[in-house]
Amino acid sequence: MTEPGPSRKLTRAKLVLLGRDNCGKTALCVRFITKRFIGEYDHKKEVTYRCRKTVDKETIDLEILDTVNKECVGPAASSLESSIKWGDGFLIVYSVTDHSSFEAVSRLKRLIDHVKQTLGIPTVIVANKSDMENGRVVRTEEGQALAQDLRCSFFELSVAESLSSVEVAFEQLIREVRLEFQRHLLAMDKRSRMLQMRHVLKNKLTRSKTMQW
Ligand SMILES: Nc1nc2c(ncn2[C@@H]2O[C@H](COP(=O)(O)OP(=O)(O)OP(=O)(O)O)[C@@H](O)[C@H]2O)c(=O)[nH]1
Numbered sequence: 001m002t003e004p005g006p007s008r009k010l011t012r013a014k015l016v017l018l019g020r021d022n023c024g025k026t027a028l029c030v031r032f033i034t035k036r037f038i039g040e041y042d043h044k045k046e047v048t049y050r051c052r053k054t055v056d057k058e059t060i061d062l063e064i065l066d067t068v069n070k071e072c073v074g075p076a077a078s079s080l081e082s083s084i085k086w087g088d089g090f091l092i093v094y095s096v097t098d099h100s101s102f103e104a105v106s107r108l109k110r111l112i113d114h115v116k117q118t119l120g121i122p123t124v125i126v127a128n129k130s131d132m133e134n135g136r137v138v139r140t141e142e143g144q145a146l147a148q149d150l151r152c153s154f155f156e157l158s159v160a161e162s163l164s165s166v167e168v169a170f171e172q173l174i175r176e177v178r179l180e181f182q183r184h185l186l187a188m189d190k191r192s193r194m195l196q197m198r199h200v201l202k203n204k205l206t207r208s209k210t211m212q213w
Pocket residue numbers: 019020021022023024025026027028038039040041043044067068069128129130131132157158159160161
């Protein structure tokens with residue numbers, strides 16, 4: 001996240017897409033950046049996309065890391081952890097047609113909390129492929145309930161069919177990242193005021209001791 005500068009506005013943020021393979025992470029990311037739905041991708045590597053977006057009339061430079069599916073345990077876990085350390089905000093994606101991708105959501109959220117060592121890290125859960133009603137195995141209410149349990153925002157959408165829903169999900173995450181940045185600034189201000197106060201008090205005490213002797 002951008003360090004507090006004179007403007008005290010967040011100008012850059014790093015977002016990370018997490019989720020099981022084939023749930024639509026790349027499609028989601030590419031749709032947000034290019035506005036187009038591209039059906040097939042041949043890469044199986046992590047890719048970082050860069051783009052500039054305006055949300056609530058403020059421009060922000062984004063780096064978006066599209067991860068390949070990694071398990072939360074085993075040898076791939078450390079690479080997953082470093083992706084999580086890197087990020088300021090997270091989109092956990094699952095497909096409503098794949099129950100195992102839904103089950104992975106809680107594990108990924110727990111890992112985020114563990115790696116970041118704090119709760120309340122900006123995280124949005126995206127239930128993708130809502131256009132595939134025939135193949136649906138995860139109900140909307142199950143997704144909503146899980147998101148409520150995990151205290152995350154929730155969006156069910158179809159990357160294929162709705163650009164505006166994709167934009168709404170990303171914009172929500174950007175707003176949450178901004179809010180977190182403001183909280184961080186406030187905490188730093190408070191800390192620096194306390195340090196200043198401590199310094200003044202220490203000086204006063206030293207002076208009064210010197211006068212006594
Ligand atoms: N019907 C439908 N298909 C989708 C949607 N989003 C993605 N897909 C398809 O789902 C498949 C997987 O999409 P990807 O974006 O490659 O998924 P991924 O999560 O990045 O997959 P990995 O690269 O394996 O991690 C592709 O065939 C997409 O065309 C959607 O909203 N509806």
